Amino acid sequence: MDFWNIISTSLTTAIGPIAAIYVLAAIGLNMHFGYTGLLNFGQVGFMLVGAYGVGVGVGTFGLSLWAALLLSVACATVLALLLGIPTLRLRADYLAISTIAVAEALRLLYRAEFARPLTGGVYGRQSLAAGFIAANPIPSGRYGVAGVEFSANQLWTMLVAWALVAVALLLTWALMHSPWGRVIKGIREDEDAVRSLGKDVFVYKMQSLVLGGVLGGVAGALLAIHQQNITPDQFMPQVTFYLWAMLLLGGAARTFGAVLGPMVLWFLLTAFDETLRSLLTIGALPFLDGGDIGALRHAFVGLALVLLIVYRPQGLIGNRKEMLVNVK
Amino acid sequence: MSSEASAARAADRMAGVEPVPGVPKPDPILKASGVRRSFGGLTAVDVEHLEVQRGTITALIGPNGAGKSTLFNLLTGFDRVDAGEWSFEGRRLNGLGGHRVARQGMVRTFQLTKALTRLTVLDNMLLAAPGQVGERFFGALYPPAWRRQEAVQRERAMDLLRRFKLDAKKDDLAGSLSGGQRKLLEMARSLMVDPSMVMLDEPMAGVNPALVQSLLGHITALRDEGMTVLFVEHDMDVIMGISDWIVVLAQGRVIAEGRPEDIRSDERVIDAYLGTRHDEPGGDGEAARGAEEEA
Amino acid sequence: MRTRLVTVLLAVIAAFMVIPGAAAADAQGGENLNGQIRQPTTVEGLEITVYEGTEGDEVIGEATTDSEGRWEVELPGPGDYRVVLDEESVPDEYVVPEKPGSELEVEVRPDQQRTVVFRLQTPEEAAEESASPSAEDDAEGGAGAGDDGAAGDEGAEEVPGVDAGASFGDKFVQLAVSGVIFGLIIAISSVGLSLIFGTTKMINFAHGDMVTFGAFMAMMFSTMTVFSSLHDSVADVPVLGFLLNPLVVGLVLAVVLGGGLGMFLERFLWRPLRKRHVALIQMFIVTIGVSLILRHVLLVLFGARREKYEQFRIQEPLELGPLSITPRDLSILLLSVVVLVLVASMLQFTRIGKAMRAVADNRDLAESSGIDVDRVTLYVWGLGGALSALGGVFYGLNQTVHWQMGFHLLLLMFAGVILGGLGTAYGAMVGGLVVGLVAMLSTLWFSPQLMNVWALGIMILVLLVRPQGILGRRERVG
Structure with missing residues (x-):
């Protein structure tokens, strides 16, 4: 077993483009759950419509990437409104059920036969990033040290993705340190109390849902650009659960919780994968075959979710005192 | 003005008002008629007519399950009526959501205190200030637009905190306060909204006796400043001591109203209390079970 | 039953079907071509050759699909390539359809790991497709890309075979019956979900996987030789022969184990968490964690194939007027009704049943009136687990057993429970029935792929107009 190889591969994943994309989606989820207390179990639905903004915009209508990105944002906004209007006036659990159901229904819709002229059905859309790659200012080649290496295109995606992460962090930080953020956090604690003080809770929840959803949508669009092609079945509900695990691992309601969580979890997952894989190749695990690794990773x-809630509900950088105070 | 003097003035205002259910008041701030609400076939509230006199402390009493909290919820927009209408300062409130009722100047507190536990005491106060520019999404992104306003509100909040002796706790999480302190915080916070009427849902429930006097003091002080107070309470001694007017609810209806001395001697009130106290443990339970059978 | 719709076409999968896979592949960098071929079990030993350019003969690389149907060819750099599937290597049971054929041209950009899509068909399908041009849509409608190693027509249930020439009325009756069966299965599985919500205010995201658990347990026991040899010895005895049918034995054991699983989770996970005052929202997340663990452990143990219970695989339908129904489905229908009636009478008339409803209605009140809430909750979990396992066996009988069956059913269970009224047992029954009917009847007009979408659409509609559900009570707010 080559430990250094496992470590460097895991590190590469932890700072790579996919991790950055998950960070972006997790920042959105942090807005929903961490700050507002909205139970969004369908963040993957926002990523789906965002990715297909690019997929359909570029792949079907031949729009420029910028226009397609706008389409992504618009789709995520519309989805947030559609989800929010029926459920945000109801108890929190209704939103939880609706979001998970709607995200899954969307996946089925996007992959359905009738949608094929638009979305490409189960085959999805390909060749989405020509414009993005053409704009890459980094000379081609490989960059990195000690096994943590990226190609020019990966580096370009990373640069853009992490820059967007920085913008999103700045935005949430500014918002959460303003009176707006105070109302949002108040709603998380007790929305009736906030309502009794004359704040229109529904509007605030909607704003939060849209903002976090748009961040999810942008993450999806980046995913489409990074992979250059997308299929609906990438957007399984498991993605949402990964995001939850990441957010809780990092620490909800912390600006950097949503950054740390995905990076650490990606590191652990890749290390987990690579270790199992190398154990398999040396025949140390006769009862498993290669296909089981993915399943075991999900398990x-x-x-990790169960243990986190039981033993460290505040996550890596959360505040334990705040957690304890929350016992109602 | 001393408390006695203002109590006397409040009593003056009620002079000549007949102690009968639904009686009109000389200068009502809140008027409700035909307000009805039922749960699964069980009538929780059925108030034919009720007026609350401006500048008085009015107590709403009644046995368990009489519909006091439901009436509170209905009037403040936290529940929907089946029928009826009511107005505050002459403006109709029907169908308005809780936040819009609060903006009209009628602010409520809750039976189970709703301190925003993971916010600091000061943030709890600041949250309640009305008309903040920084509470708008885009306004929030441009701090210079709201810094000055924030500073003004902070001053106001600190004044109120000092009055309620919570100023030392301003940076503590509200969740770390004791039950009584939370009640105080909730009262102080409701004043941040600048209300003309406060509705207190059992302000004394679960408060340690030492704090009760201080809470009572604060309530009478509110009236002395010209505010109208409507509150729900169980403790008869407390009610008799500070109320200018008492409304008695039983099985959702107003069965009596009047000055403390009128109520003390009212046969119906004694019947209502004794009659239900007899089977009180099952009171709410019967209701819930009955509703369940309905469903 | 027209199994065609479920197993029809080959399903091809992108290599980065699951994003983590992409991340890992990503790390290696460089261009390659790859793919996975399934029909719907993976096809091993297909030979694929990659040529340079659209015309050239220079071989860049060759690959053979492995045991999972995967293949991959590393490329020297970006450019145009031609990918050829060697038709000689295709097993006799499949043919390569004309479209897209066995030769594909692809353009690869820098760093792209491009997935190439080949299709395989069985000769019958190919014949059908060429015989009627309209059949293609139909066949494609059934094509599904699998996920994580699953193939088949995801999102759509088996829709009973109805002759294309059948009248609308006949179709309606036929679909209504399968809708009722499907609805009863949803209802049985979701009674527990609703009661658990009522008693603990917790949405059990693992409920679907408890359904899968039941189906797999019955599968495991019914294929044990111990039980089949036991059955062989008494096969001719009328009643005993049926009672000791391996599947019946498996069903009983699955239900017992399902109840056990529910009680185990309550006793050793949920109760301790409640005692620690873990917030409800955190509990939801724990249920998600449990569901991920349960689902994927089942996947590792039993594999990703879709399977049917051996004993009742093929049956001659009974003709009852316009209606044809297999004895298997008829017994599911009757048994479900019996079970639901039993559960309802248990809730209505027995002490523990009344206590369950009381706790579901108002936990604090029930506690203050002397009900042992912890014990009742334990029984609710036992009942819920047993019923969901039973639903899983029925679902597996009616459709196929598959590691994701429960999760797909979960969304419909949510729809049913919300429709009927969150927290009420009878609501779950009515709601489940409605959802099953809506899902099946929607295929009269719309693609079967969308049947679940319609069911979820109904749920959203209910949230808009009557959030408390059909049988739910309007909530007190504030």
Whole structure:
């Protein structure tokens, strides 16, 4: 077993483009759950419509990437409104059920046969990033040190993705340190109390849902650009659960919780994968085959969620005192 | 002005008002008629007519399950009526959501205190200030637009906190306060909204006896400043001591109203209390079970 | 049953079907071509050759699909390539359809790991497709890209075979019956979900996987030789022969184990968490964690194939007027009704049933009136687990057993529970029935792929107009 190789591969994943994309989506989820207390179990739905903003915009209508990105944002906004109007006036659990159901229904819709002229059905859309790659200012080649290496295109995606992460962090930080953020956090604690003080809770929740959803949508669009092609089945509900695990691992309601969580979890997941894989190649795990690794990783995420809630509900950088105070 | 003097003035205002259910008041701030609400076939509230006199402390009493909290919720927009209409300062409130009722100047507190636990005491106060520019999404992104306003509100909040002796706790999380302190915070916070009427849902419930006197003091002080207070309470001694007017609710209806001395001697009130106290443990339970059978 | 719709076409999968896979592949960098071929079980030993340019003969690389149907060819750099599937290597049971054919041209950009899509068909399908041009849509409608190693027509349930020439009325009756069966299955599975919500205010996201658990347990026991040899020895005895049918034995054991699983979770996970005052929202997340663990452990243990219970695989339908129904489905229908009636009478008339409803209605009140809430909750979990396992066996009988069956059913269970009224047992029954009917009847007009979408659409509609559900009570607010 080559430990250094496992470590460097895991590190590469932890700072790579996919991790950055998950960070962006997790910042959105942090807006929803961490600050506002909205139970969004369908963040993957926002990523789906965002990715397909690019997929349909570029792949079907041949729009420029900028126009397609606008389409992504618009789709995420519309989805947030559609989800929010029926459920934000109801108890929190209704939003939870609706979001998970709507995200899954959207995936089925996007992959359905009748949608094929638009979305490409189960085959999705390909060749989405020509314009993005053409705009890459980094000379081609490989960059990095000690096994943590990226190609020019990966570096370009990373640059853009992490820059967007920085913008999103700045935005949430500014918002959460303003009176707006105070109302949002108040709603998380007790929305009736906030309502009794004359604030229109519904509007605030809607704004939060849209903002976090748009961040999810942009993450999806970046995913489409990064992979250059997308299929609906990438957007399984598991993605949302990964995001939850990441956010809780990092620490909800902390600006950097949503950054740290995805990076650490990606590191752990890749290390988990690579270790199992190398154990398999040396024949140390005769009862498993290669296909089981993915399944075991999902189970591992599940276990991580349970253990986190039980033993460290505040996450890596959360505030334990705040957690304890929340006992109602 | 001393408390006695203002109590006397409040009593003056009620002079000549007949102690009968639904009686009109000389200068009502809140008027409700035909307000009805039922849960699964069980009538929780059925108030034919009720007026609340401006500048008085009015107590709403009644046995368990009489519909006091439901009436509170209905009047403040936290529940929907089946029928009826009511107005505050002459403006109709029907169908307005809780936040819009509050903006009209009628602010409520809750039976189970709703301190925003993971916010600091000061943030709890600041949250309640009305008309903040920084509370708008785009306004929030440009701090110079709201810094000055924030500073003014902070001053106001600190004044109120000092009055309620919470100023030392301003940077503590509200969740770390004791039950009584939370009640005080909730009262102080409701004043940040600048209300003309406060509705207190059992302000004394679960408060340690030492704090009760201080809470009572604050309530009478509110009236002395010209505010109208409507509150729900169980403790008869407390009610008799500070109320200018008492409204008695039983099975959702107003069965009596009047000055403390009128109520003390009212046969119906004694019946209502004794009659239900007899089977009180099952009171709410019967209701819930009955509703369940309905469903 | 027209199994065609479920298993029809080959399903091809992008290599980065699951994003983590992409991340890992990503790390290696460089261009490659790859793909995975399934029909719907993976096809091993297909030979694929990659040529340079659209015309050239220079071989860049060759690959053979592995045991999972995967193949991959590293490329020297970006450019145009031609990918050829060697038709000689295709097993006899499949043919390569004319479209898209066995030769594809692709353009690869820098760093792209491009997935190439080949299709395989069975000769019958190919014949059908060429015989009627309209059949293609139909066949494609059934094509599904699998996920994580699953193939088949995801999102759509098996829709009973109805002759294309059948009248609308006949179709309606037929679909209504399968809708009722499907609805009853949803209802049985979701009674527990609703009661658990009522008693603990917790949405159990793992409920679907408890359904899968039941289906797999019955599968495991019914294929054990112990039970089949036991059955063989008494096969001719009329009643005993049926009672000891391996599947019946498996069903009983699955229900017992399902109840056990529910009680185990309550006793050793949920109760301790409640005692620690873990917030409800955190509990939701724990249920998600449990569901991920349960689902994927089942996947590792039992594999990703869709399977049917051996004993009742093929049956001659009974003709009852316009209606044809297999004895298997008829017994599911009757048994479900019996079970639901039993559960309802248990809730209505027995002490523990009344206590369950009381706790579901108002936990604090029930506690203050002397009900042992912890014990009742334990029984609710036992009942819920047992019923969901039973629903899983029925679902597996009616459709196929598959590691994601429960999760797909979960969304419909949510729809049913919300429709009927969150927290009420009878609401779950009525709601489940409605959702099953809506899902099946929607295929009269719309693609079967969308049947779940319609069911979820109904749920959203209910949230808009009557959030408390059909049988729910209007909530007190504030």
